[in-house]
Amino acid sequence: MRSGDPRFRVGYISHMASPIYLDHAASTPVRPEVLEAMLPYYSVRFGNASSTHRWGRETRTAVDEARERVAACLGAHPDEICFTSGGTEGDNLAVLGAWRATRASGRRAVAASPIEHKAVLGAMHECAKEGAEERVLAVDATGTVDLAAARERIGTDTAVASVMWVSNEIGTIQPIAELGEHARSVGAIFHTDAVQAFGKIGIDTRTHPYDLLTVSGHKFGAPKGVGATFIRRGVTLEPLFYGGSQDRGRRPGTENVAFTVALATAMELTLAEHEREGARLKALRDRLERAIVAAIPDTVVFGRGAARAPHILNVAVPGVDSESLLMALDLQGVACSGGSACQSGSITPSYVILALGVGHEIAAGAIRMSVGALSTDADIDRVATLFPQLALKARELASA
Amino acid sequence: MHRPTKPRVLVAMSGGVDSSVAAALLVREGWDVVGVTMKLFEDGHALPDRPCCSLDSTSDARRVCEKLGVPHYVLNMVDHFGRDVIRDFVAEYARGRTPIPCVRCNTFTKFSDLVAKADGIDAEFVATGHYARVVDGELHRGADDNKDQTYFLWGIDRSVLRRLLLPVGTMTKVQTRAIARDLGLPRVADKPESQEICFVPDGDYVTILRRELPADAPALSRGAIVTVDGTVVGEHDGFAQFTIGQRRGLPGGHAEPLFVVALRPETREVVVGPREALLGHSVAAREVNWLVGEPPRVGDTVQVRVRHRAPLVEARVVRFDGGEIELALAAPISAIAPGQSLVLYDGERVLGGGFIEAARSIEPQHAARS
Numbered sequence: 001m002r003s004g005d006p007r008f009r010v011g012y013i014s015h016m017a018s019p020i021y022l023d024h025a026a027s028t029p030v031r032p033e034v035l036e037a038m039l040p041y042y043s044v045r046f047g048n049a050s051s052t053h054r055w056g057r058e059t060r061t062a063v064d065e066a067r068e069r070v071a072a073c074l075g076a077h078p079d080e081i082c083f084t085s086g087g088t089e090g091d092n093l094a095v096l097g098a099w100r101a102t103r104a105s106g107r108r109a110v111a112a113s114p115i116e117h118k119a120v121l122g123a124m125h126e127c128a129k130e131g132a133e134e135r136v137l138a139v140d141a142t143g144t145v146d147l148a149a150a151r152e153r154i155g156t157d158t159a160v161a162s163v164m165w166v167s168n169e170i171g172t173i174q175p176i177a178e179l180g181e182h183a184r185s186v187g188a189i190f191h192t193d194a195v196q197a198f199g200k201i202g203i204d205t206r207t208h209p210y211d212l213l214t215v216s217g218h219k220f221g222a223p224k225g226v227g228a229t230f231i232r233r234g235v236t237l238e239p240l241f242y243g244g245s246q247d248r249g250r251r252p253g254t255e256n257v258a259f260t261v262a263l264a265t266a267m268e269l270t271l272a273e274h275e276r277e278g279a280r281l282k283a284l285r286d287r288l289e290r291a292i293v294a295a296i297p298d299t300v301v302f303g304r305g306a307a308r309a310p311h312i313l314n315v316a317v318p319g320v321d322s323e324s325l326l327m328a329l330d331l332q333g334v335a336c337s338g339g340s341a342c343q344s345g346s347i348t349p350s351y352v353i354l355a356l357g358v359g360h361e362i363a364a365g366a367i368r369m370s371v372g373a374l375s376t377d378a379d380i381d382r383v384a385t386l387f388p389q390l391a392l393k394a395r396e397l398a399s400a
Numbered sequence: 401m402h403r404p405t406k407p408r409v410l411v412a413m414s415g416g417v418d419s420s421v422a423a424a425l426l427v428r429e430g431w432d433v434v435g436v437t438m439k440l441f442e443d444g445h446a447l448p449d450r451p452c453c454s455l456d457s458t459s460d461a462r463r464v465c466e467k468l469g470v471p472h473y474v475l476n477m478v479d480h481f482g483r484d485v486i487r488d489f490v491a492e493y494a495r496g497r498t499p500i501p502c503v504r505c506n507t508f509t510k511f512s513d514l515v516a517k518a519d520g521i522d523a524e525f526v527a528t529g530h531y532a533r534v535v536d537g538e539l540h541r542g543a544d545d546n547k548d549q550t551y552f553l554w555g556i557d558r559s560v561l562r563r564l565l566l567p568v569g570t571m572t573k574v575q576t577r578a579i580a581r582d583l584g585l586p587r588v589a590d591k592p593e594s595q596e597i598c599f600v601p602d603g604d605y606v607t608i609l610r611r612e613l614p615a616d617a618p619a620l621s622r623g624a625i626v627t628v629d630g631t632v633v634g635e636h637d638g639f640a641q642f643t644i645g646q647r648r649g650l651p652g653g654h655a656e657p658l659f660v661v662a663l664r665p666e667t668r669e670v671v672v673g674p675r676e677a678l679l680g681h682s683v684a685a686r687e688v689n690w691l692v693g694e695p696p697r698v699g700d701t702v703q704v705r706v707r708h709r710a711p712l713v714e715a716r717v718v719r720f721d722g723g724e725i726e727l728a729l730a731a732p733i734s735a736i737a738p739g740q741s742l743v744l745y746d747g748e749r750v751l752g753g754g755f756i757e758a759a760r761s762i763e764p765q766h767a768a769r770s
Contacts, residue, residue: 323473323475323476324517324520324521327434327473327517327520327521328520328521330471330473331434331471331521346439346474346475346476346478347474347476348476394520397516397519397520
């Protein structure tokens with residue numbers, strides 16, 4: 001499954017030599033094994049998992065098995081796994097659910113880092129509307145949460161604290177063990193958005209001290225629209241939806257059987273290759289980074305010097321705005337991302353990059369390249385030459 | 401599959417029928433088309449039913465491009481459009497003038513900022529869905545007299561013309577819609593016309609002024625309505641709500657209907673008079689831009705237009721000092737509004753234009769004699 005594969009060629013760039021997908025942090029193709037595992041549940045095994053007849057028993061078994069398999073991948077008990085529609089639902093369930101379940105106890109603060117995904121920040125804002133005090137944790141210039149400051153901000157008045165494991169924009173790894181330990185020591189519920197972390201760094205709920213953890217399937221070969229949230233035994237969340245008793249009432253609604261099977265299959269496949277693949281991706285990412293910095297020495301590499309997940313590279317070339325460069329790259333068949341695209345697709349500087357304390361102009365130049373399953377050595381060779389070429393040309397035009 | 405045989409062209413696409421057909425025709429002719437939609441202001445997405453600049457319109461442009469098999473991008477031009485167009489729009493009303501933001505958008509945003517974006521992606525050409533034609537490096541009126549948009553295009557840099565493509569300029573609107581259906585773009589083929597100013601919902605520009613100007617701005621403060629001879633006949637809630645030629649909002653009960661004939665921002669007065677007082681025999685304009693190598697000289701006769709779709713009127717250049725031009729009109733024109741455009745034509749050719757500074761109710765040479 002490499003980018004030369006005609007199945008992944010998009011119409012208008014199909015006449016180009018080889019379109020290159022460098023946006024795996026945005027989404028990944030569904031793995032063929034995953035698609036195959038899903039198919040029976042779209043035909044003969046169509047039963048409602050809540051039905052008592054044989055059609056229902058068959059799909060109930062599939063969901064239960066999927067839950068066990070997902071739990072095994074996270075080092076969790078099956079009853080600690082709640083299937084969701086993905087990262088946004090998982091983040092909302094964790095933050096809002098934990099706040100709503102504990103606010104009666106008098107804990108009134110909700111804490112999160114400023115570089116969280118919008119799903120966590122949006123959920124925190126919603127908590128604030130319901131009376132919570134928002135506490136934003138400090139991050140340093142590399143995009144890593146300041147531990148000492150976080151220890152002061154997360155206290156006995158804190159209901160829930162949420163810090164992502166790996167930044168989706170710059171790839172920095174957050175000190176989850178230390179943060180989780182502290183949060184739990186003061187009685188706060190600790191959630192980590194592990195959407196970019198799963199498959200990239202080791203996750204084991206038996207040793208890591210978090211209460212809630214969210215993953216999203218389409219970041220590692222499952223379809224869009226499925227994810228899971230780990231809810232540690234003893235932690236109670238207020239559900240987002242009300243209705244039936246599916247998933248212990250935590251997530252009412254007829255189970256999407258095919259998606260639960262897909263998630264389990266993708267997680268197993270990802271974990272089986274995670275060390276080898278992680279080393280491969282890191283080598284590709286590092287090579288690309290070195291090549292760009294060598295060609296343009298004043299390139300800003302966000303998160304440089306901090307612990308980073310192997311698949312994300314985020315750079316800005318001073319004097320070049322990401323909008324122009326992304327367009328030029330895309331026209332050459334290279335797909336990356338920049339800033340946060342609003343629904344229309346227009347780009348504004350990323351709040352995550354701005355939170356690192358860089359100026360507006362540098363933030364407006366941030367371009368994220370994320371390697372993954374489709375990435376090859378040849379892709380990196382080509383982008384290592386093309387990126388500096390296009391960036392330098394854009395800089396020349398901008399200064400003219 | 402779209403395999404281009406001609407150079408790259410950046411097509412400004414609003415999601416409407418004209419620019420969609422422009423892109424489709426260029427693809428059919430073998431151009432290497434890159435579609436872009438400009439995001440011009442922040443609240444565009446709150447206006448779902450508007451013909452352009454809304455989220456739906458951007459999606460329409462993207463879908464047309466997908467159908468044509470060409471890439472599409474959204475360009476964030478909010479900062480520059482705000483600076484060059486919206487801010488000026490507000491300032492002009494505050495000065496008692498009637499601004500024409502589409503001209504400034506074409507001059508500064510579409511045919512300057514967007515052309516710079518074209519350079520960035522090696523696009524030798526830019527294209528829009530305007531009803532106008534480029535003939536031998538000059539701008540000509542669109543073939544459809546009802547749709548001709550040259551009134552809004554006089555301000556663009558002349559050097560842009562040699563890289564400008566206007567594929568629907570040779571067509572009538574009816575033909576454009578028919579082509580849209582033929583090309584399989586039924587969704588955009590029957591879209592309503594966009595006549596309004598894109599950032600002014602429902603034509604309610606006063607709401608924009610209230611948002612952008614201080615609460616005590618003279619343009620939005622109470623003032624007197626006076627006749628040309630100085631008689632106070634009423635009050636108004638802000639002269640920015642009035643435009644030369646307007647009748648709405650004026651007191652009734654007079655022997656003949658009253659029209660706004662002038663605005664006096666320094667005293668906040670709205671001056672009213674009878675229909676005859678609106679007639680201008682000459683017109684002067686500033687920030688003159690020429691689109692031809694040899695602009696007209698004093699004494700030359702040209703045709704002019706002082707509002708979109710108005711008939712052309714013969715006029716003689718009586719003064720031109722580089723920045724400001726004045727023409728004597730062969731027949732008087734009613735309600736010439738400062739801030740609007742004066743565009744000069746030689747038949748089909750657009751010679752250039754400027755922003756109207758003033759109109760005179762008597763011919764300049766009579767003024768000189770008296």
